[in-house]
Amino acid sequence: LVAAGLPLHKALAADKIVLGFAQVGAESEWRAANTQSVKDSAKEAGIELKFADAQQKQENQIKAIRAFIAQKVDVIAFSPVVATGFGPVLREAKAAKIPVILSDRSVDEKDDSLWVSFMGSDFTEEGRRAGRWLVEKMKGSKDTVNIVELQGTTGSAPAIERKKGFEEIISADPKFKIIRSQTGDFTRAKGKEVMEAFLKAEGKKINVLYAHNDDMAIGAIQAIEEAGLKPAKDITIISIDGVKGAFEAMMAGKLNVSVECSPLLGPQLMQAVKDLKAGKTIPKRIVTQEGVFPMEVAAKEFPNRKY
Numbered sequence: 001l002v003a004a005g006l007p008l009h010k011a012l013a014a015d016k017i018v019l020g021f022a023q024v025g026a027e028s029e030w031r032a033a034n035t036q037s038v039k040d041s042a043k044e045a046g047i048e049l050k051f052a053d054a055q056q057k058q059e060n061q062i063k064a065i066r067a068f069i070a071q072k073v074d075v076i077a078f079s080p081v082v083a084t085g086f087g088p089v090l091r092e093a094k095a096a097k098i099p100v101i102l103s104d105r106s107v108d109e110k111d112d113s114l115w116v117s118f119m120g121s122d123f124t125e126e127g128r129r130a131g132r133w134l135v136e137k138m139k140g141s142k143d144t145v146n147i148v149e150l151q152g153t154t155g156s157a158p159a160i161e162r163k164k165g166f167e168e169i170i171s172a173d174p175k176f177k178i179i180r181s182q183t184g185d186f187t188r189a190k191g192k193e194v195m196e197a198f199l200k201a202e203g204k205k206i207n208v209l210y211a212h213n214d215d216m217a218i219g220a221i222q223a224i225e226e227a228g229l230k231p232a233k234d235i236t237i238i239s240i241d242g243v244k245g246a247f248e249a250m251m252a253g254k255l256n257v258s259v260e261c262s263p264l265l266g267p268q269l270m271q272a273v274k275d276l277k278a279g280k281t282i283p284k285r286i287v288t289q290e291g292v293f294p295m296e297v298a299a300k301e302f303p304n305r306k307y
């Protein structure tokens with residue numbers, strides 16, 4: 001470009017890739033780690049990041065995406081707060097020829113030409129892993145297992161799929177019964193509030209809590225203790241994410257197991273953005289590899305945790 005007669009500052013500016021990222025919000029420890037990962041790796045990759053926080057509201061997210069289109073960013077990435085209702089804005093991005101990457105969460109849209117790639121976890125499989133852990137834990141007993149469920153944000157892909165995967169596994173044995181199921185919106189405060197209501201309604205009948213994320217489980221643990229019960233003993237607690245707070249709860253003997261869901265999507269996102277700019281095709285689906293951590297291994301694993 002310099003050789004072509006452009007002044008140096010123009011040439012550099014022209015080279016810088018601009019990524020617009022519309023984040024869900026700051027609802028959980030997972031989300032904070034995801035935001036950090038995106039910001040750090042954009043910096044590292046020399047990509048200019050335009051970051052918008054939608055505060056868990058779809059309308060804010062749609063507004064942010066429209067602003068990115070108006071600013072003619074090179075690539076748009078976002079983590080859809082809910083699965084439906086993004087069709088129109090995705091079509092606007094496509095019409096403007098701006099590639100869209102779905103990061104972390106998917107959308108429920110038939111036309112998969114509306115995004116170039118979806119990178120993130122297999123939430124149904126996470127739900128199955130939670131279910132398999134419970135089946136194994138309860139395998140010696142024929143007694144009824146009364147489960148209460150704290151769902152993630154209503155209509156979000158992880159809430160829908162984590163419920164589905166878990167039910168798929170436990171439905172094989174009629175002793176497992178979900179007696180209450182309600183959203184805690186992926187936050188500690190809501191997790192605590194809804195667990196209080198569950199305890200009021202069902203009391204000692206509750207054998208198991210299945211929480212769609214660690215933050216809600218951590219909030220619920222407080223509610224359980226305040227009700228005079230012992231978390232992880234009187235009530236078996238299963239959650240998802242594997243954040244530091246969950247490992248601390250496991251090491252304190254208050255959480256039985258956390259199914260891993262990695263928020264560290266930044267590096268692969270930046271690689272994908274660079275590849276797109278270089279004209280390469282990128283995989284339509286990139287699935288995060290992850291494991292399951294029961295409390296027995298928490299202390300040993302803790303030093304290795306990166307979020």
Ligand code: GYE
Pocket residue numbers: 027028029030031104105158186212213214215240241261
């Ligand atoms: O599990 C939860 C967060 O979409 C996988 O969103 C993510 C979920 C995560 O708020 O903690």
